[in-house]
Amino acid sequence: MDSLRQFTHRLRRRDRRITGPRQAILETLRAQEHPLAIRQIHDALHEPCDLATVYRAMHMLEDMGMVKRFDFGDGTARFELIAEGDDGHHHHLICRNCATVVEIEECFSKKLEQRIANQNGFTALTHKLEFFGLCPTCQ
Amino acid sequence: MDSLRQFTHRLRRRDRRITGPRQAILETLRAQEHPLAIRQIHDALHEPCDLATVYRAMHMLEDMGMVKRFDFGDGTARFELIAEGDDGHHHHLICRNCATVVEIEECFSKKLEQRIANQNGFTALTHKLEFFGLCPTCQ
DNA sequence: TCCTTTTTGCAAATAATTTGCAACTACTAA
DNA sequence: TTAGTAGTTGCAAATTATTTGCAAAAAGGA
Numbered sequence: 001m002d003s004l005r006q007f008t009h010r011l012r013r014r015d016r017r018i019t020g021p022r023q024a025i026l027e028t029l030r031a032q033e034h035p036l037a038i039r040q041i042h043d044a045l046h047e048p049c050d051l052a053t054v055y056r057a058m059h060m061l062e063d064m065g066m067v068k069r070f071d072f073g074d075g076t077a078r079f080e081l082i083a084e085g086d087d088g089h090h091h092h093l094i095c096r097n098c099a100t101v102v103e104i105e106e107c108f109s110k111k112l113e114q115r116i117a118n119q120n121g122f123t124a125l126t127h128k129l130e131f132f133g134l135c136p137t138c139q
Numbered sequence: 140m141d142s143l144r145q146f147t148h149r150l151r152r153r154d155r156r157i158t159g160p161r162q163a164i165l166e167t168l169r170a171q172e173h174p175l176a177i178r179q180i181h182d183a184l185h186e187p188c189d190l191a192t193v194y195r196a197m198h199m200l201e202d203m204g205m206v207k208r209f210d211f212g213d214g215t216a217r218f219e220l221i222a223e224g225d226d227g228h229h230h231h232l233i234c235r236n237c238a239t240v241v242e243i244e245e246c247f248s249k250k251l252e253q254r255i256a257n258q259n260g261f262t263a264l265t266h267k268l269e270f271f272g273l274c275p276t277c278q
Numbered sequence: 279t280c281c282t283t284t285t286t287g288c289a290a291a292t293a294a295t296t297t298g299c300a301a302c303t304a305c306t307a308a
Numbered sequence: 309t310t311a312g313t314a315g316t317t318g319c320a321a322a323t324t325a326t327t328t329g330c331a332a333a334a335a336g337g338a
Binding site: 071073075093095096102104106108109112113115116117120121122123124125126127128129130131132133134135136139 | 232243245248259270275
């Protein structure tokens, strides 16, 4: 319930509206622990809406920092709701064969990133990292 | 010159042919130190060929392990020639503003990857990792 | 040089995503 | 509660990257 409340609050703050499709999309994302593709979100909605609406909603949620976009390298964006009090920073381990996804909380040390930033004079570093392999079933 | 010779050898071995477009593409890749998008490769060819031919050639070069595909998350595949004696494993630091690319040789320790594999029962792990930030000019 | 197999160019097909626009609806001010 | 305004939606068409079918052209071996 809280994320809906939080959502409402953030929307109002930006003069954005709380609509049926947006609430439904949030519900759908909340029910999943893994990243969902737009198509999957769309198909899972009980009260269906246009695909374009889902695309637009995801952009908005992303801009508002409520959702994180992941890229598994297959040309399809996937999204996860960012849990409360979480920064959403985590990675995935994806089976190359069956596409099973496991969430990975571990990451390399921030020192590495800091060093890379310093050595190249870059600031505000972020990174995208995903692991691929063969899951127990597919080996 | 060597990579062309190597290429010829690998092609013959697989009953593939050495054609103008393929040689031209290799030349183009060799002249660049950064990953190139298909469109860029296509536009850089002196002896032009069809875009579809470039797409097909890149698949072939990738299958032959002569080229590595990178994904900067913008929906466009980029390719780099794999240098001789190199495994092609490296990453990039990309400016979020001007898209400048810096090659990064550093990577996190293999132990991390090994641990992730073990903890989840996965094998044959690989990863995709790219860094993003603001370059000195764009800050 | 001839023959077989691989390649290429071209155009059309896919797929994910974006966009223009008119109809519609959430929110706010009264 | 209601009207007005600004944000949203559905629909269809446009974009972009990439793939594919197919007939004509080219490569490499005999």
